[in-house]
Amino acid sequence: MTKTLVVRNVDREVVRALREAAARHGHSVEDEHRDILRQALMRPPRRALAEVLAEMPNVGVDEDFARARS
Template sequence: MAMLTVRNLPDEVHRALRVRAALHGHSMEAEVREILEAAVAPEGRVKLGSLLADIGKQAKLTDNEFAVFEQVRDKTPAKPVHFE
């Protein structure tokens, strides 16, 4: 994982980050990670499930056809491949 060093951080910003982290029950490092992740997350991103549901609506799937997507899938781990 990458590391980042921020130099010349004003004392007020450092203090505010420390307070914000404490309010959220995070370490200051975890709080900064969360802030950075939120800052670079694309706005209005459509998630795959929502996109597929919209496609199903446009295709005018019946309730029975749509029910296939709600079935519980088998979560048994796959068996490892042997190359012998």
């Protein structure tokens, strides 16, 4: 089910940028607005760095990654 969203009091510069982006992408301003909202709000949640690091496989010992001294 879709709903109508009305946004008021948007700065002229923002409206201009939205129109320019829509023109670049071959979209209507409304379509561009929908795409921006979708991209901003529907992306997967960001993962914490600790979570990403914890999932990395153990591929060696610390010495494998030591800098070579010249």
